[in-house]
Amino acid sequence: MKPNFNQEANMFNYQLADGQSVPALGFGTYKLNGISGVRAIQSAIDAGYRMIDTAYNYENEGAVGEAIRRSSVARDELTVVSKLPGRYYHYQDAIDHLQESLFRSGLDHFDLYLLHWPNPKRDQYVEAWQALIAAQKFGLVQSIGVCNFLPEHLDRLYAETGVMPVVNQIELHPYFNQAKQIEADAERHVLTAAWSPLGRASAVLQEPALQAIAQAHGKTISQVILRWDLQLGVMTIPKSAHLSRQKENLNVFDFELTDQEMAAIAQLTKPDGRTKGQDPATYEEF
Ligand SMILES: NC(=O)C1=CN([C@@H]2O[C@H](COP(=O)(O)OP(=O)(O)OC[C@H]3O[C@@H](n4cnc5c(N)ncnc54)[C@H](OP(=O)(O)O)[C@@H]3O)[C@@H](O)[C@H]2O)C=CC1
Ligand SMILES: O=C(O)C(=O)[C@@H](O)[C@H](O)C(=O)CO
Secondary structure (H helix, E strand, O other): OOOEEEOOOOEEEEEOOOOOEEEOEOEEOOOOOHHHHHHHHHHHHHHOOOEEEOOHHHOOHHHHHHHHHHOOOOHHHOEEEEEEOHHHOOHHHHHHHHHHHHHHHOOOOEEEEEEOOOOOOOOOHHHHHHHHHHHHHHOOEEEEEEEOOOHHHHHHHHHHHOOOOOEEEEEOEOOEOOHHHHHHHHHOOOEEEEEOOOHHHOHHHHOHHHHHHHHHHOOOHHHHHHHHHHHHOOEEOOOOOOHHHHHHHHOOOOOOOOHHHHHHHHOOOOOOOOOOOOOOOOOOOO
């Protein structure tokens, strides 16, 4: 999918299959908790981020809501994303805990709400998806999607409910580029979003091939990776607790990677490149 530039917000946006426009680059909040978390999230919003990614399991939906209220930006200019954990995939549990997330955040709706993991052995994700479809009708959430879904999980949701997720948030960085899953998502009109785009600050941020590309553009490796995400047509949500890095990660709209550079980055992927080996075919998280 190709992002469009929104001059007013100085941000690229994607149009989801349900018509909603969402920022191409947002702010990850895993591990940002308490008052230091509020300050980090507020500084990110004030610095220019217009999408905030949280989850019930991060235990910081309250901090996200507080940061939004303290920030200089109106609620309706922000895209707030949260996620339902696998332990609440029974229909009524899903509705109750989505409502609990809204109470915690002090918000009246989420702009995008996702199933966090498919947990295929537990086999409850279709029931949870039915709850998300209902929550969308009630106006609790604007768009609905999933995380970590393989093509067979997406197809099952569609076969059993007639509703395809509009977003699939998956682990994606140069050491695990998910080329096949991006293609499978696109065939189903699902926007792929990259979690841990910086590989959780692992060895990828020291990768010599990326360093060479970064030098050629006068950019950092993080900026090259985030620009690569945009040129791949995926949404990306880097996390940083520090304002200087928050700004660095936003500053990716003024350069372009060449086809050769894109191809060189594609070569870096590894079959075992996941940061923590969380393969959704077998990994389960509740
Ligand atoms: N749906 C899902 O299953 C999952 C979703 N997520 C979401 O994705 C978000 C991003 O992924 P996350 O796992 O946090 O990891 P990231 O890949 O975003 O990496 C974050 C790490 O990189 C460091 N960092 C950030 N910017 C820079 C920079 N410019 N230069 C050097 N280091 C930098 C941060 O340090 P510091 O903070 O000190 O700057 C932090 O240690 C999460 O926060 C969460 O919202 C994550 C995992 C799974
Ligand atoms: O951070 C998330 O959204 C997760 O889904 C977690 O699995 C996280 O990736 C993690 O590593 C927990 O140990």
